[in-house]
Amino acid sequence: MAEKEEDPNHSVSGLMNNCNTAGGPVSPKSPEDETSESPVPDTGLTPNAEQKRNGSGTDLKSVLVTSVLNLEKLDVDLYRGTHHWVPRTQRLFGGQIVGQALVAAAKSVGDNFYAHSLHCYFVRAGDPKVPVLYQVERTRDGRSFTVRSVKAIQHGQPILICQASFHMQQESPLQHQFTMPTVPPPEDLLTVEELIHLYLSKPDLAENAKQGLNKLLANEVPIEIKPVNPPQFYRRGATEPKKLFWVRARGYIGEGNMKLHCCVAAYVSDFALLGTVLLPYPNYRAKFSASLDHAMWFHSTFRTDEWMLYECVSPWAGGSRGLVQGRLWRRDGVLAASCSQEGVVRVKPATEPSKL
Numbered sequence: 001m002a003e004k005e006e007d008p009n010h011s012v013s014g015l016m017n018n019c020n021t022a023g024g025p026v027s028p029k030s031p032e033d034e035t036s037e038s039p040v041p042d043t044g045l046t047p048n049a050e051q052k053r054n055g056s057g058t059d060l061k062s063v064l065v066t067s068v069l070n071l072e073k074l075d076v077d078l079y080r081g082t083h084h085w086v087p088r089t090q091r092l093f094g095g096q097i098v099g100q101a102l103v104a105a106a107k108s109v110g111d112n113f114y115a116h117s118l119h120c121y122f123v124r125a126g127d128p129k130v131p132v133l134y135q136v137e138r139t140r141d142g143r144s145f146t147v148r149s150v151k152a153i154q155h156g157q158p159i160l161i162c163q164a165s166f167h168m169q170q171e172s173p174l175q176h177q178f179t180m181p182t183v184p185p186p187e188d189l190l191t192v193e194e195l196i197h198l199y200l201s202k203p204d205l206a207e208n209a210k211q212g213l214n215k216l217l218a219n220e221v222p223i224e225i226k227p228v229n230p231p232q233f234y235r236r237g238a239t240e241p242k243k244l245f246w247v248r249a250r251g252y253i254g255e256g257n258m259k260l261h262c263c264v265a266a267y268v269s270d271f272a273l274l275g276t277v278l279l280p281y282p283n284y285r286a287k288f289s290a291s292l293d294h295a296m297w298f299h300s301t302f303r304t305d306e307w308m309l310y311e312c313v314s315p316w317a318g319g320s321r322g323l324v325q326g327r328l329w330r331r332d333g334v335l336a337a338s339c340s341q342e343g344v345v346r347v348k349p350a351t352e353p354s355k356l
């Protein structure tokens with residue numbers, strides 16, 4: 001019979017043992033953390049933590065916590081989510097819908113149950129002009145696993161269907177993982193914004209490229225990215241369908257709330273993933289692309305406000321679809337989460353080489 005033990009992967013002490021991330025060893029939650037008044041609206045998943053990151057200074061709370069993943073409760077198992085960053089396609093960002101669906105699901109499970117996987121279909125484009133409703137069905141409450149189904153609804157119709165499963169930690173001698181790719185640390189690399197400023201300073205840059213870059217700069221994407229190989233990230237020449245970048249949520253989230261970090265990871269995991277399909281084809285541009293489904297598995301504790309390496313590979317493309325797989329690595333080499341996604345990718349010939 002399975003014994004119920006303290007969860008070393010998810011407890012505060014487990015975080016201390018396992019999580020040696022960018023900020024060095026994670027310190028235990030202080031008693032003040034429990035009592036101090038948080039300036040952040042209560043998401044139900046928000047930790048009452050100090051407002052400092054790594055003790056280096058005051059950071060603003062991540063907008064992912066204060067706004068995007070901060071759902072409004074309308075009724076039992078019914079929530080409303082609002083939008084923050086909307087992609088140029090003017091359809092809602094898939095990662096936002098998945099992240100919000102996971103927040104809604106997590107609100108109805110016990111404190112010692114943690115998301116271990118989710119499976120979603122994007123069945124309609126999300127409309128950025130109206131909020132999204134999240135309707136949770138308590139599919140099953142088991143002894144060690146608990147399953148929730150979430151429907152994201154707009155205009156009375158589902159835009160996403162999601163199944164999320166939560167697990168109470170159980171120890172096992174079976175434990176292995178792949179090895180993290182060897183890459184330069186984030187401190188040695190430039191952010192997407194720094195790279196754009198670099199490109200903008202080039203005297204021979206065409207006017208339309210300048211406009212495109214300035215539009216990119218104006219984006220208020222709530223995550224920071226440092227491409228490991230910038231020319232490849234921006235598709236200069238054909239490369240294998242594989243890309244690596246460091247990623248973290250902008251602003252402070254804090255330690256000790258794995259439920260929240262899983263929701264943020266779900267948000268982050270959809271970003272730039274599907275673009276991996278196009279890497280071998282510099283002579284083609286996407287004329288229509290959208291993620292069709294998204295599955296995710298959570299393996300260990302992690303902090304999404306610390307740099308994590310995102311490894312994206314596309315093992316297959318065909319018939320206007322492409323399959324992509326992602327691995328999120330903690331910078332100490334621990335595999336934090338894996339995901340898989342299929343997307344529709346319809347292309348047209350690139351009329352001129354990219355200036356990026």
Ligand SMILES: CC(C)(COP(=O)(O)OP(=O)(O)OC[C@H]1O[C@@H](n2cnc3c(N)ncnc32)[C@H](O)[C@@H]1OP(=O)(O)O)[C@@H](O)C(=O)NCCC(=O)NCCSC(=O)CCCC(=O)O
Pocket residue numbers: 087091092093094095122123124125126270271272273274275288289290291292344346
């Ligand atoms: C996938 C679809 C579109 C499928 O619905 P559908 O009714 O079967 O639609 P459809 O027939 O595929 O039409 C869609 C569109 O594709 C056009 N089309 C259709 N067939 C062809 C063709 N052979 N050649 C060229 N174009 C074709 C159609 O005319 C449609 O165009 P339109 O939307 O009318 O302009 C739908 O289920 C849907 O919209 N689901 C939601 C997908 C979604 O919103 N995913 C999340 C957002 S994507 C994302 O977040 C990726 C990350 C972005 C990042 O990295 O930055």
